[in-house]
Amino acid sequence: MNDLDPRAWRRDGVAADAELATTPFRIDRDRIAASPFFARLGGVTQVVSASGSGLLHNRLTHSLKVAQVARAIAERLGTGVDTAQLAAKLGGCDPDVAEAAALAHDLGHPPFGHLGERVLDRIARHRYGLTDGFEGNAQTFRIITTTDVRGPSAVGLDLTAAVRAAVLKYPWARRHRPSPHPSTMRIPPRGAAEPADAVGTGSSKFSAYCTELDDFEQARAPFAERIEPWQQTVEASVMDTADDIAYAIHDLQDFHRIGVLQHASVAAELGQWVDRLGELAGLDTAELAADQRQPGRSLEALRRRLHAKDGWIVDDDAFAHAVARVRSELVDDLLASPFDGSIEAERATAAFFARWTARLVDGVTLTAAPSTRSGHVTLRPAQWHEVQVLKFVHRRFVLLRPDLALHQRGQASLLSSLVDALDAWLGDREEASRLPRRLHDLVELAHGEYTALARSAPELLVGPAGEPVTGRDELYGLARGRAVVDFVASLTDKQAVTLLDALSGRAAQPWSDSFVL
Known part of the structure; x- marks a missing residue:
């Protein structure tokens, strides 16, 4: 990789002193790993706060596993003659780039994970009039290009174009870019459509705020003639697929370990769907929704949603086989014996993770003309359906638990109160x-x-009613809002709690080792 290759181009154009690595993409990986934003992920919720137990994944351990899987996928694609040639034609697939993007992909997650993301988005849009709100992927891109200071100019990390592009999981802004915007496509890419309950707000998922569009366009420039403007680069698609694989497996592993994922409830759901397949398929939508708590009905609702959204790959036979495999290996094997901390239990859990990771990575394929709902790197039908079922089990039996909802409502209130206090x-x-x-x-x-x-692209700065924002006080209001959101988003879970305690007068001392003013 030489300095003339546009994939290795950096915005600042210079390398910092005392880099340990000698190749551009390894330098990027090292800069990300050395970032304080990366270190803070050890204190950020994956699903629920780990509270230092070491039993649950946090965003740091999750990122490390995604990086491990991403590198394995990229290396496999690079060793196949056909896949290597296709990847090169589409813009390249370097294992160092894929690994670096995987390490960086969650840098923008705020305290309390996806819950914090939703709260900060609502505050950013409704309180501060920031039309592009808050989004964890866009916050990641803002960190690596703007708010981190490890790069030689102390503005962002000054990463290569390839790594910046690989971080763009949803390569568009909430609105405006690229044009035409992918939200207007007949079948929009995954995440590009507007939320059904917030029409007019732009894409539900996106990877760049209006303040980072120059970096966004520079990062995408080397791929302009190789992939569509709305498509992920191959390396971004590797990262995205690796994220799905890791998420589908290790959260189930976590909640088995702490006794939340129970054999009886999961077995009833999957078993009843298999035993009553014909009856459930015959229910109309209203009948099916009448009592989702009856075993089998939630899984049938998933099958129908997949048909509605992913007709390019969904298949009833493949879905049934996926349910059977998950039932056999997760329910009848792993969950059949409660986790008791024994060596035998630890070995069974580790074996489940290793076996499923290998199976899903083996199912990765590279295609020249994917559906708009998929990247160039995707899973073969059998593994794709298995991931959907595994993710369903996690959502249905962990994320939708009332006790988790109670916990999260308190966290949402905490973040809102913290923004209020900082704004005051x-x-x-x-x-x-x-x-x-x-x-x-x-x-x-x-x-x-x-x-x-306001001077160069005023069309990007509009108020909630579509009016231009140009006045000095209005611009300061936007800046104040973005700064508060950036600040809160950069905290760990514990720092957010500690800071609010201090601002509310509940702290017992004027400073804490968990937060430095």
Whole structure:
């Protein structure tokens, strides 16, 4: 890989001193691994807060496993003659790039994971008028290009175009870019459609805010003639597939270990669907939805959703085989014996993870002309259906539990209160000089960004009613909102709790080792 290759192009164009690696993409990987934003993932929720037990994945351990799987996939694609040639034609598939993107993919996750993402998006749009709101993938791109300081110019990490593009899981902005926007396609890419309950707000998932569009376009430029504007690069597709594989397996492993995933309930759901397949398939939509708690009905609803959204790959026979395999290997094998901490139980859990990871990685394939609902890298039908069933088990028997909902409502309230407290501090002129330095710097950074956009691309800065935002006070309001959101999003779960305690007068001392002002 030489410096003239556009995939290796950096925005700043210089390498920092004292890099351990000597190749561009390994330098990128090292910069990501050395970032404080990467280290903080050890304190950020994957599904529920790990509380230091070591039994549950956090965003850091999840990212490490995604990186492991992504590298394995990229190496396999590179060793096949046909797949290597196709990958090169589509823009390249370097294992270092795929691994770097996997390490970086969750940098933007806020405290309390996806719950925090939803809360901060609502606050950003409704309270501060930020039309592109908050999105964890877009926050990741903002970190690696703007708010991290490990790069030689102290603005972002100054990563190569290939790695920046590989981080773009949803390669479009919420609105405007690219044009025509993928949300207008007859069958939009996964995540590009507007939420059904928020028409007019733009894509539900996206990977760049309006403040990072220059970096977005520079990163995508080397791939302009190779893939469609709305398509992931091959390396981004590797990362995305690896994320799906790791997520589908290790969260089930976690909740088996702590006794949340119970044999009886999962066995009843899958078993009743198999035993009553004809009866359940004959129910109309209203009848099926009448009592989703009856075993088998939720799984039948999943089968129908897959038909509605993913007709390009869904197949009833493959779905039934996937249910049978998951029933055999997860329910009748792993869950049949409660996890008791014994060596035997640990070995069974590790074997389940290793066996399923190998099976799913073996099912990865590369295609020249994928569905708009898929990347170039995807799973073969058998493994694709198995991932859907595994993810269903996790959602139905972990994410939808009432006790988790109770926990999350408290976390949502905590984040809202923390934003209120920080915003009040920003508005207190007598206390402005004692703001946390990081928050002060973020306000200045965002103010400069929005002021520049008002001059160069005013169409990107519009209020909730579509009116242009150009006034000095309005621009400062946007900057203030983005800065508060950036600041809160950069905290760990514990830091968020500790900071709110301090701002609410509940802290017993003026500082804490879990938060540095």
